[in-house]
Amino acid sequence: MANFRIILAVAAIIGFGFTGAAWAQQTPSPLQPAPGRVLTLDECIAIALEAQPRIQATLADYAAARYRVNQALAPLLPQLSGLVSATAGETWSAGTSASGRTISAVNQQTARHSFSVSNKQFSDTFLAQVQLSQLLFDFGKTLAATDASRKLAEVAVEDVELQRQLIALAVKEAYTNTLFSQRLIRVQEQAVERAELNLRSAKGFFDVGTRPKSDVARAEVDVANARVDLIRARNASRSAIVALNIAMAIGVDSPTKIVDNLIYEAFTMDRLQLRGEALRQRPEYRQARLRAAAAEATERQTFRNFFPDISGSGTYGGTQSQLNEEWTLGLTLSWSIFDGGSRIARYQEAKANVEGARARVKSTELDILQNVEQAEIAVEEAQERIQAAQALVASAQENFRLAQGRFDAGVGTILELTDAQLAFTQAQNTESQALADYRIALARLDRSVGRR
Numbered sequence: 443m444a445n446f447r448i449i450l451a452v453a454a455i456i457g458f459g460f461t462g463a464a465w466a467q468q469t470p471s472p473l474q475p476a477p478g479r480v481l482t483l484d485e486c487i488a489i490a491l492e493a494q495p496r497i498q499a500t501l502a503d504y505a506a507a508r509y510r511v512n513q514a515l516a517p518l519l520p521q522l523s524g525l526v527s528a529t530a531g532e533t534w535s536a537g538t539s540a541s542g543r544t545i546s547a548v549n550q551q552t553a554r555h556s557f558s559v560s561n562k563q564f565s566d567t568f569l570a571q572v573q574l575s576q577l578l579f580d581f582g583k584t585l586a587a588t589d590a591s592r593k594l595a596e597v598a599v600e601d602v603e604l605q606r607q608l609i610a611l612a613v614k615e616a617y618t619n620t621l622f623s624q625r626l627i628r629v630q631e632q633a634v635e636r637a638e639l640n641l642r643s644a645k646g647f648f649d650v651g652t653r654p655k656s657d658v659a660r661a662e663v664d665v666a667n668a669r670v671d672l673i674r675a676r677n678a679s680r681s682a683i684v685a686l687n688i689a690m691a692i693g694v695d696s697p698t699k700i701v702d703n704l705i706y707e708a709f710t711m712d713r714l715q716l717r718g719e720a721l722r723q724r725p726e727y728r729q730a731r732l733r734a735a736a737a738e739a740t741e742r743q744t745f746r747n748f749f750p751d752i753s754g755s756g757t758y759g760g761t762q763s764q765l766n767e768e769w770t771l772g773l774t775l776s777w778s779i780f781d782g783g784s785r786i787a788r789y790q791e792a793k794a795n796v797e798g799a800r801a802r803v804k805s806t807e808l809d810i811l812q813n814v815e816q817a818e819i820a821v822e823e824a825q826e827r828i829q830a831a832q833a834l835v836a837s838a839q840e841n842f843r844l845a846q847g848r849f850d851a852g853v854g855t856i857l858e859l860t861d862a863q864l865a866f867t868q869a870q871n872t873e874s875q876a877l878a879d880y881r882i883a884l885a886r887l888d889r890s891v892g893r894r
Contacts, residue, residue, distance in 0.1 A: 478699070479699070480699045480700065480701055481698065481699065481700050481701065482700070482701045483613075483614065483617050483700070483701070483703060486613050486617055486686070486689075486690055486700065487609075487610050487613050487614070487894065489690045489691075489692065490609050490610070490612075490613045490689055490690040490691060491606055491609060491610070491894075493690060493691035493692060494605075494609050494690075494691045495691065496605050496609065497602065497605055497606065497609070500598070500601050500602045500605045501602060503598050503601065504595065504598040504599055504601070504602060506598075507591075507594055507595040507597070507598040508595050508598075510591050510594070510595070511588060511591040511592050511595050513591070514584070514587045514588040514590070514591040515584065515588045517577055517580075517584045518577060518584045518585070518588075520574060520575070520576050521574070521575045521576070522572070522573070522574050523572075523573045524570075524571070524572050524573070525569065525570070525571045525572075525573060525759070526569070526570045526571075527567075527568075527569045528566070528567070528568045528569075529566065529567045529568075530566040530567075531566070567761070567762070568761065568762060569759065569760075569761050570759045570760055570761075571757045571758065571759030572757065572758050572759060573755065573756070573757045574755065574756050574757075575753060575754065575755040575756075576753060576754050576755075577751065577752075577753045578752045578753055578754055579751075579752045580746070580749075580751045580752070581746045581749040581750075582742070582746050583743050583746045583747060583749075583751075586739050586740070586742040586743035586746060587739075587740075587743045589736075589739040589742075590736045590737075590739035590740045590743065591736075593732045593733070593735045593736035593739060594732070594733075594736050596732050597729050597732045597733060597736070600725040600726075600728050600729045600732065601725070601729070603725045604725040604726065604729075606894060607725070607889055607892065607893070607894055608889075609689070610889075610894040611885055611886065611888075611889045612689045613686070613689045613690060614881075614882070614885035614888075615882055615885060616682065616685045616686040616688075616689040617686060617700060618704070618878050618881040618882050618885070619682045619685065619686075619878065620679070620682040620683055620685075620686050620698075620700060621700065621702055621703070621704040621878070621881075622682070622704065622874055622875070622877075622878035623675065623678045623679035623681075623682040624679055624702070625704060625874040625877075625878075626675040626678065626679075626871060626874060627672065627675045627676055627679055629675075629867060629870040629871055629874060630668065630671045630672035630675045630867070631672060632867075632870075633668040633671065633672075633863070633867040634665065634668040634669055634672055636668075636842075636863050636866075637661070637664045637665040637667075637668040637863065638665055640661050640664065640846070640849070640856075640859055640860070640863065641658070641661040641662060641664070641665050643661075643849065643850060644657045644658045644660075644661040644856060645658055645661075647852070652852060653856075656856075657855075657856040660856045660857065660860060661856060661860070664860045664863065664864075668867075671867075683697075683698055686698055686700075703881070704874070704877045704878065704881065705877070706825075706828050706877060706880065708825070709821060709825070709884060711818055711821065711822075711887075713815075713818060716814055716818065716887075716890075716891050717811055717814055719891045719892065720810050720811070720813075720814045720890060720891040720892055721807065721810060721811075722892070723891060723892025723893065724810050724890075724891070724892040725892065726806055726809075726810065727803075727806050727807060727810055730799070730802050730803040730805075730806040730807075731803055733799050733802070734796070734799035734800050734802070734803050736799075737792070737795045737796045737798075737799040738796050738799075740792050740795065741789070741792040741793055741795070741796050743792075744785070744788045744789040744791075744792040745789055745792075747785050747788070747789070748785060748789075749777075750775050750776060750777030751774075751775070751776045751777075752773070752774070752775050752776075753773075753774050753776070754771075754772065754773050754774070755770075755771075755772045755773075755774065756769065756770060756771045756772070757769060757770045810890070813890045814887075814890045814891060816890075817883065817886050817887040817889075817890040818887065820879075820883040820886065820887075821880070821883045821884060821887055823883075824876060824879045824880035824883045825880060827876040827879065827880075828873070828876045828877060828880055830876075831869070831872045831873035831875075831876045832873060834869045834872060834873070835866075835869045835870055835872075835873050837869075838862070838865045838866040838868075838869035838870075839866055839869075841862050841865065841866070842859075842862040842863055842865070842866040844862075845858050845859045845861075845862035845863075846859060846862070
């Protein structure tokens with residue numbers, strides 16, 4: 443039964459590996475917008491998701507994690523190796539023998555004679571073997587390690603989706619900021635036109651002697667300020683287009699043109715539905731749960747390290763110059779009885795990691811719910827600001843019309859007219875800012891619930 447589970451695990455991992463390899467080896471071709479083409483928001487997001495190198499980097503990280511799964515599974519598969527060795531040597535041996543006789547003489551002297559014998563031997567050995575070993579049973583250690591690696595590989599998959607959502611959000615914000623800057627250009631152009639009209643009126647009144655020179659000077663200052671604001675708006679628009687091009691990972695100097703969607707569209711929110719959707723779709727929450735599952739698998743592995751391993755091995759080969767056939771078979775039970783407490787410490791560490799991972803799951807859930815709530819509040823605030831700003835624009839426009847009529851009739855002052863014109867321009871800017879904030883708030887709400 444254990445071997446059957448191992449075979450199923452092997453088949454699952456091999457299939458997992460091939461599927462991931464086919465995915466990771468795909469090289470996406472970046473989409474480049476055609477010159478002069480006006481892009482929609484969805485098209486900009488599609489270009490960014492194809493071209494952004496951060497996506498390709500996370501795909502490579504996933505491929506590395508997938509290969510770590512194969513590494514963790516490898517001990518369950520047969521291990522085959524070859525061995526070839528050749529040695530040659532020379533041995534020298536030496537010995538000493540002695541013979542002698544005793545000669546009796548007057549002085550009782552003893553004579554001895556000795557000689558040495560040496561021997562030289564040559565030896566050579568040649569060995570060729572094929573070695574096969576197979577882990578038969580390890581109480582599920584390798585399967586637990588493989589399961590932990592698989593969970594971490596799935597974390598890498600969720601990281602790919604996380605990067606896609608972040609890139610989509612960056613494109614939406616850059617897209618909206620570009621439209622906002624273009625809207626400000628139009629507002630400032632209208633302000634310049636109004637200021638120039640007032641200047642012509644002031645000069646006409648001065649020429650006929652009904653207005654003082656100070657009115658002309660004040661109108662000229664108003665025109666100069668409006669032109670300065672227009673220059674700033676144009677520079678801001680160029681910077682916004684550069685930011686959008688970078689978000690799409692295309693040429694920085696590309697003359698990107700986009701569709702204007704900076705309009706107000708009422709949005710109704712179902713708070714309970716959004717919170718449930720966020721917990722289902724946010725990759726951060728799935729990552730936290732997968733890391734907790736990986737920590738639990740690691741805990742199982744460290745606990746099973748207290749049990750022995752049973753493995754079989756065999757060799758086949760030959761020795762000496764004729765390669766005389768020889769083979770061996772063996773069965774090994776390996777069990778570390780005591781290792782100084784290292785396994786106990788690793789098991790305790792794994793248990794602590796499980797507790798920490800489970801706590802981080804709860805913490806991530808709270809962070810996501812808070813993020814959704816803040817996004818909902820931002821959308822509601824932007825909606826209210828748009829309605830207030832539209833009313834402000836209508837009032838400021840009417841006030842400017844009345845001030846201009848009074849000035850043309852000769853009963854109003856230039857100061858009254860320029861103040862009304864400035865208030866009208868500021869009201870238009872406020873409305874544009876509220877529309878942009880509303881679009882960005884909607885984009886961040888999508889991100890908070892796990893949408894692209």
